[in-house]
Amino acid sequence: MTSVTALFSPVEDDLRVLNQNLRELVGARHPILFAAADHLFQAGGKQLRPAIVLLVSRATMPGDITARHRRLAEITEMIHTASLVHDDVLDESELRRGIPTVHSSFGNRVAVLAGDFLFAKSSWYLANLNNLEVVKLLSQVIVDLAEGEIQQGLSRFDADLSLEAYLEKSYYKTASLIANSSKAAGVLSGVSPEMANHLYHYGRDLGLAFQIVDDILDFTGTTETLGKPAASDLRSGNLTAPVLYALEEQPLLETLIAREFAEPDDLDRALAMIQESNGIDRSRALAAEHTRKAIEHLECLPASESRQALSDLADYILRRLY
Template identity: 35%
Template structure:
């Protein structure tokens, strides 16, 4: 089984040139240089345990994927509208909000999933208990909401508030399985949009609204964020099967162990219909997880998952077609390769 896992890692994790991420990082991001220190200032409190825990993941060691995407989309929209290339103060606030909502939701997810590891270290709930972790997550999201209110734009408030609504609804959708496998895959994609892609999509939409009244520009920004967000999660699902826990910074096949069927398992159902009964019982019988793993590895499920991620990346690139050529557009186009070829 381990040898099969290693072969799939070689075939799917590094299917293309893995050096592409350097192209993305070479674009600077001066507006991101104080991202985490600024968030820590926003979260500052005299309650020492709360201060320690709410700052725990803002240590500068994350990928900063979401705020970087939001920053590049801000610059692209500003450039398209003839505004100076620099990210505005309110657009930068959206970048901070994106990271804060993301981290707040991670803290909550780890409580729900009984996870003790996040980003290669002990999770917040493992350090301070579930009750305190929930409060910490609430505190981070509450301060993101306060920062949002400081923008003073009702339209932007509605757009960003939709993210919280989607994350909650997506979490409930994750608990439901459909009897029909085709319906189940549609359900999975809907859940994935709400839990993951909505945050990037709506933050991109918000910064576009701050830059332009052009509905085509706003829709293009939203579609880019939505598609890159979907691709990001599909690659996450792929990595859960082909990357080691050391590489991921969290336990591998974690979703299966939680009783969750992601894209590779759902694709494997085409060749192994009996898998569907395991999905419906959430892999809770002895040997279910191992059986599901073998079914995934002995089908085209991983290849199909990657192909679907590639299609979402293609759609993300297509969304940018209305924009003139620029370094920001090039960076966003390259980002689709970064997402497809990341190892963690």
């Protein structure tokens, strides 16, 4: 299977510059704060979100991309990293991408402050782009990230959670950043409102597909491949698409969830029920539908290497399941 790194070949040099700039952009005066904020930048993430920004930028610009496009990609990665630091505190996760999380290395207080610091830094650089529409788009992302965390916290072990509510939460937590930053890249390129809307919906559907696939892999992957314990979402009461579909076929599963897997073998029984159901297959179909929609929204773009990479990326996200 083609690696995600190979898909980003049109912006390989751009990502190399981004990596060099991120540590300089953090610029924290206190060594501990800098070390905490820098921790995830060194964790070897795929940098999916800034790569999408750079690919959209190149797909919508007739010439070379501008310094503002590059800064937007850097801001996008800073916002994403800040959200990961806070997520790990809330989820009490010990590992992220196979390495110790910021809070497990530096403590909760430093982790929360580091996340806040990255959000503040990204907002400052965002304001300095001097484009009000882009400021509004990325500011909305920060609001959505908080909304998604609140919704997830309030719906723990809630077997009555609807698929629509799950997708809304997934949009807030994952797809909003991809959707709004894709649109913002187009805005900086001066595209038409219609094309900007297509770019937004490309990012929205791609982000939803990405989250659904991640949620499937939580049941089909291993701790080694996931970089975190398998089935960690279900264990913490975060009910995702495979669980919600399985609940339609397995009434007893609701009982196990309602008592929060209190009995010793409850979690294993729940996992067996999900595997026996059509929940994973139906979730695959749902992810496939969103990748199909994402690719359709790229038809507004002129043919280019970057447009092809954006289309291939949608296919790659789905192929992670096989």
